[in-house]
Amino acid sequence: MADHPLAPFDAVLLHSFGGPEGPEEVLPFLRRVTGGKGIPDERLREVGQHYDLFGGRSPINELGRELARHLRAELADRGAEVPVTLGNRHSPPFTTDALAELVAGGADHVVALRTSAWRSYSGCRSYRENLADALEDPRLDGLAVDQVSPYYASPGFAATNAELVIDALAEALERDPDARLLFVTHSIPDAMDLTSGPGEDEERDYSRAHAALGAAICDEASRRLGREITGELTFCSRSGPPTMAWLEPDVGDRIEELAAEGATSVVVAPIGFVSDHMEVIYDLDTEAAATAERVGVRLVRVPTVGTDPRFVSGLADLLMDRAAMARGESPPPRSWAGLTVPPTPCAPGCCPNLREARPALGDLR
Numbered sequence: 001m002a003d004h005p006l007a008p009f010d011a012v013l014l015h016s017f018g019g020p021e022g023p024e025e026v027l028p029f030l031r032r033v034t035g036g037k038g039i040p041d042e043r044l045r046e047v048g049q050h051y052d053l054f055g056g057r058s059p060i061n062e063l064g065r066e067l068a069r070h071l072r073a074e075l076a077d078r079g080a081e082v083p084v085t086l087g088n089r090h091s092p093p094f095t096t097d098a099l100a101e102l103v104a105g106g107a108d109h110v111v112a113l114r115t116s117a118w119r120s121y122s123g124c125r126s127y128r129e130n131l132a133d134a135l136e137d138p139r140l141d142g143l144a145v146d147q148v149s150p151y152y153a154s155p156g157f158a159a160t161n162a163e164l165v166i167d168a169l170a171e172a173l174e175r176d177p178d179a180r181l182l183f184v185t186h187s188i189p190d191a192m193d194l195t196s197g198p199g200e201d202e203e204r205d206y207s208r209a210h211a212a213l214g215a216a217i218c219d220e221a222s223r224r225l226g227r228e229i230t231g232e233l234t235f236c237s238r239s240g241p242p243t244m245a246w247l248e249p250d251v252g253d254r255i256e257e258l259a260a261e262g263a264t265s266v267v268v269a270p271i272g273f274v275s276d277h278m279e280v281i282y283d284l285d286t287e288a289a290a291t292a293e294r295v296g297v298r299l300v301r302v303p304t305v306g307t308d309p310r311f312v313s314g315l316a317d318l319l320m321d322r323a324a325m326a327r328g329e330s331p332p333p334r335s336w337a338g339l340t341v342p343p344t345p346c347a348p349g350c351c352p353n354l355r356e357a358r359p360a361l362g363d364l365r
C-alpha cells in the first residue's frame with residue numbers, strides 16, 4: 001500500500017456529467033443524455049439551441065479539468081502525489097476510458113468524487129450506475145473503486161456557498177435595502193424528489209437538503225449582516241412533458257412575481273451547482289437575466305464554488321476522510337452550521353432508479 005495520506009487510494013476520478021465541446025458533439029451528447037427517457041424532440045431542439053449560443057460548446061469539461069488540476073495540487077501539498085482525472089457519464093473523456101487510463105498508469109484502487117453535491121437519482125445513483133457499467137470493461141479487471149458521498153453539508157461546499165452569498169448580498173443590500181434572495185437548483189421530477197435520499201423516513205432529501213442549506217446560509221447572513229435575511233428555493237432547467245410534475249417554482253417565474261410585488265433587485269444563488277456550466281450560464285445568466293431585465297429587476301448572480309480554494313480544500317478533506325474509512329478508521333463526520341454529512345449515507349437502496357432496476361456501485365463495503 002502506498003505510503004501517503006490518501007492510501008489505499010492511488011488515483012482520483014473526478015466523476016462528472018459531461019457536455020459537448022463543439023457543434024458536432026451537441027446532438028450525440030443530447031441523445032446520450034436522454035436515451036430512452038422520452039424527452040420530447042421539441043425540448044431536445046430547444047436545449048440544442050442553448051449550446052448553439054455558446055458556439056456548440058459547454059464550459060463544463062474545461063471547468064472540470066481545472067478543478068482536477070487544483071485538486072491534484074492540493075493533494076500533492078498534503079503529501080499525496082496522485083493523478084486526478086476527469087471522467088464523464090455523457091461525453092468524452094468517458095468514465096470507462098478515464099479509469100482505463102488510470103489503470104494503465106498503475107492505479108488499482110481509485111476513489112471517485114462526483115461534481116454533484118446532492119442526493120437524488122440524477123446526482124447520486126445514476127453516477128453509481130455509470131461506475132457499475134464502466135467496471136464491466138475488461139480493461140478494468142481487478143480495479144477497486146470507492147466513492148465520496150454526497151457532500152452538500154460539508155464545510156467546503158456549504159460554508160463556501162455561504163461566504164459567496166453573503167458577499168454578494170451585502171453589496172446588493174447596500175444599493176437596495178429591499179433586495180431579495182433566491183437559491184436555485186436543478187428541477188427534478190416530483191417523483192424523483194420524493195424518493196431521493198437514503199431511506200423511507202428520509203424522503204424528499206433533495207428538496208429538503210437544499211432548503212436546509214438555504215436556511216443555514218440565511219441564518220449565517222442574518223448574524224453577519226445584522227438584519228434578518230430570508231431566502232426562497234427556486235428551480236431551473238425543467239424538462240420532461242408538461243403533464244409531469246417537476247419541482248417548482250421556476251426561478252424566472254418567481255423573479256416576475258417579485259417584480260410585481262415591487263422588488264427591484266434579486267440576488268440569485270445557484271447552490272445546486274458546483275461550476276458555471278450551461279444550467280448557470282444559460283438558464284440563469286441568459287434566460288433569467290433576460291426575464292429580470294424585462295420586468296425591471298436588477299439581477300445579481302452569486303458565483304458557484306468552482307475552484308474556490310475553500311471548496312478545493314474541503315474536497316481534499318473529504319477524500320482524506322474516505323481514505324481513512326477505507327483503512328478501517330472512523331473519521332468524525334464533517335459538518336457546518338448544524339448540517340452534517342452522514343458517514344454512511346449511500347445505503348444500498350438510496351435514490352432509486354424509478355424506470356428500471358440496474359446495478360449501481362455501492363458506496364461502502
Ligand SMILES: CC1=C(CCC(=O)O)c2cc3nc(cc4[nH]c(cc5[nH]c(cc1n2)c(C)c5CCC(=O)O)c(CCC(=O)O)c4C)C(CCC(=O)O)=C3C
Nearest residue numbers: 017018019033047058060116122123186188239277278279
Ligand atoms: C439533478 C440534476 C443535475 C445536477 C446533478 C449533476 O450535476 O449531475 C443535472 C446536471 C446537469 N444536466 C445537464 C444537462 C442536461 N440534463 C438534462 C436532463 C435532465 N437533468 C436532470 C437532472 C439533473 N441534471 C433530469 C431529471 C433530467 C431529465 C432527464 C433525465 O431523467 O435524465 C438534459 C436533457 C435535455 C433537457 O434539459 O431536457 C441535458 C442536456 C448538465 C450539463 C450541462 C452542460 O452541458 O454544461 C449537467 C451538469
Ligand SMILES: [Fe+2]
Nearest residue numbers: 122186237279
Ligand atoms: Fe440535467
